[in-house]
Amino acid sequence: MSSGTLLQRFEAGDIRALARIISFVENQEDGYRELLSRLYRKPRHAVRIGLTGPPGAGKSTLVDSASRKMLKAGNDVCVIAVDPSSPFTGGALLGDRVRFKEETQGGRHFFRSMASRGSSGGLSGATDNVALVLDSFGFDFVLIETVGVGQVELDIVNNCDLVAVVLVPESGDAVQTLKAGLTEIADIFVVNKADRSGADRIVTDLTSMLMLRSGQKTHPTVAKNPNIPVISTDAVHETNLDELVNYFDSLIADRKESGEFDVRRRRQVLRKVSRLLQHRFMTETLQRSSSKAEIDRAVDSILAGKDDPYSTADRLFSETNLAPQSC
Ligand SMILES: Nc1nc2c(ncn2[C@@H]2O[C@H](COP(=O)(O)OP(=O)(O)O)[C@@H](O)[C@H]2O)c(=O)[nH]1
Ligand SMILES: [Mg+2]
Structure with missing residues (x-):
């Protein structure tokens, strides 16, 4: 990296310096480890929320709508989309994978997509490092969108403080969802496209299956966290979006109070080392x-x-x- 000036600009809140440092870290250019070592020592406070689910479930739309709610409340919000098909508009100023907007009212909004091809094995590490950069920059929330539930996606969401699994009425029945292992990673289920038929049914089925499972206490993760909320949303018309964001806030507050938040953070650091x-x-x-x-x-x-x-x-x-x- 070209001397300390870039870092100084980053520390002064220069968005172009942020975009440059993200690329620097993502491409693992010479000196990126030293830079990350410095950032790890800086005060940070961002909460990481992962959204995962099948392609087309409306994750990008949800992330966009939820971000706007969070921004309105005065938060600085950034999005990392680990999804090559994420809709992308504008951003020529900062490069073709970055978007930035300073809200006239509310906080700053930054968007960055991550290439999921060509970074085999390193994608979860790269995502984690980019999230650290954004956290160090001072964002309040880092929203991370990933597709599906492969090992890489699991690694990515394991580095989040909260994980929302997004489903749609077409996703199939609740049993399939449980079989797919989604309850193991979900802190909240979002049944999106509530405007479509079948949404109520999947919400009801999922809720009763979760209650049944928590009653049986068969899986340690579920037993520890028996009350996984299920919420239905319409991301396009922003139905229940305020409720979703409130859920995020209250789940995080509960976690912090119970100590679970810190337990997870410890686990994340240990996994990284x-x-x-x-x-x-x-x-x-x-x-x-x-x-x-x-x-x-x-x-x-x-x-x-x-x-x-x-x-x-x-x-x-x-x-x-x-x-x-x-x-
Ligand atoms: N009817 C309906 N369509 C939605 C909703 N949310 C997203 N969509 C649409 O579903 C398509 C896929 O959305 P996208 O956010 O790209 O899904 P992703 O692949 O999960 O990121 C887009 O055409 C969206 O406009 C919703 O709640 N209701
Ligand atoms: Mg998407």
Whole structure:
């Protein structure tokens, strides 16, 4: 990065500096780790809310409507859309994946889409880092939109303080939703497109299924958080949007009071440190040419029934030079 001036401009609230720093971090340019280390030490207060669900459920529309409500209340809100199909308008000034608006009344609104292609394995880390940059800039809310429930999306929402799973009447019945493992990640279910037929039914089914499950206390996550709210919305006409935003506020307040908020934050940090360690260990082990040859030999031996993956991993671990260096 070109000297401290960019960071100074960032700290002074310059939106172009913010956009530049996001790209810098997303592209992992030289020095991005040092920058992130500095940002981790800065005071921050943003709440991260993840919205996930099938394509076309109305996540982008919901994020947009919910943002406007939050902005009206005087909050600075930013959106990270990890969805290549997110509607995008304008933004030539800051680049083709950024949008910024200073509300005449209320707070600042920043939008950034993240490329989901070409960043295999690193997307959740990159999203987390971009969220940290936005948090450090001073935003009150970081809304993160992701599609579906693949491993990457799960990793992304695991880094959120609150997760809304967005469904539509067409999403299928409640049983399917439960089978898809969505209750494990949902803090709130949003049945969007309430203007369409079938919305009431999915709300009722989902609510009774959740009550049944919490009664059985079969799953630890559900048992710990038995009252997952289900709310229906019409994102286009903004029906129940105030209620949704109020739910966000009250769920976060409850979490903070019960200590669950901090428990989650601890878990997020621990997960991040583990990932970095894992990544570093893997790359350092595999970079040693002696290891590469050794791994090849070990794979041959395992296939021939003369060795096993556990002993191989133990051996490689004990041979790795764990002398302290800069991570
Ligand atoms: N009827 C209806 N259409 C909606 C609603 N919310 C979003 N849509 C429409 O559904 C389509 C997909 O919305 P989008 O927000 O892009 O979905 P995403 O893929 O989940 O981000 C768009 O044409 C929206 O205008 C809603 O509550 N009711
Ligand atoms: Mg979208």
